[in-house]
Amino acid sequence: MKYDLGSIGIHMNLQYECITTTINSKKEKxxxxxxxxxxxxxxxxxxxxxxxxxxxxxxxxxxxxxxxTQDPMIFxxxxxxxxxxxxxxxxDDIAILKDSGAYLIIDVDEIEMKTPxxxxxxxxxxxxxITGTIKDFIIxxxxxxxxxxxxSGLIESLVNCSRYKIVDGAKRKYYKNRLEENRRVIxxxxxxxxxxxxxxxxxxxxxx
Ligand SMILES: Cc1cc2nc3c(=O)[nH]c(=O)nc-3n(C[C@H](O)[C@H](O)[C@H](O)COP(=O)(O)O)c2cc1C
Numbered sequence: 001m002k003y004d005l006g007s008i009g010i011h012m013n014l015q016y017e018c019i020t021t022t023i024n025s026k027k028e029k030x031x032x033x034x035x036x037x038x039x040x041x042x043x044x045x046x047x048x049x050x051x052x053x054x055x056x057x058x059x060x061x062x063x064x065x066x067x068x069t070q071d072p073m074i075f076x077x078x079x080x081x082x083x084x085x086x087x088x089x090x091x092d093d094i095a096i097l098k099d100s101g102a103y104l105i106i107d108v109d110e111i112e113m114k115t116p117x118x119x120x121x122x123x124x125x126x127x128x129x130i131t132g133t134i135k136d137f138i139i140x141x142x143x144x145x146x147x148x149x150x151x152s153g154l155i156e157s158l159v160n161c162s163r164y165k166i167v168d169g170a171k172r173k174y175y176k177n178r179l180e181e182n183r184r185v186i187x188x189x190x191x192x193x194x195x196x197x198x199x200x201x202x203x204x205x206x207x208x
Pocket of ligand 1: 017030032034035049051052053054079080081
């Protein structure tokens, strides 16, 4: 089946920051942010480092839910693992956030372990590539869009550019390093338009 994830701002092979909710056999629910990639058709993927509770629940249940939200509290409380129970729907066999603008229920097809040599981000930790199939796609809020952090990086670099022009020494170096980091992220997660905008901005930094 083909899904139109474009309506929630999700385009193929780009990376979006979403909230993944899972449940374990003891009916304990869990929530954490992970990057979500739409592969086209009804196929999706995410990558999760070893040691995550979400990973254990996904390995056990072979299912997870991707919640589309831009709520700062949900992102924060989920990251530090203190999201209260009242954020979830009353379902006792699946973990879904009550207030997400949209959500996708994913059935896991394959979980493949990659060693640090295959995927060198954290030196000594394995990462699991999880591919899955969209089982259900629910939109609650027609205006919801998934969050792409490339755009934040571009905006930060634009703000920094005006400062870069009027400072020197360590501050100038700091803004240049931030530009490099944001360029790296944009190359990884952004669409062509954001990449092009970053190219133009980089030339502007180089002129100053
Ligand atoms: C915006 C955001 C995106 C993240 N993306 C990932 C990711 O794609 N893979 C990963 O392993 N960790 C990612 N993390 C880190 C996990 O969310 C974090 O380790 C979390 O504590 C795991 O929680 P858990 O043990 O409940 O699964 C991300 C964190 C944030 C804030």
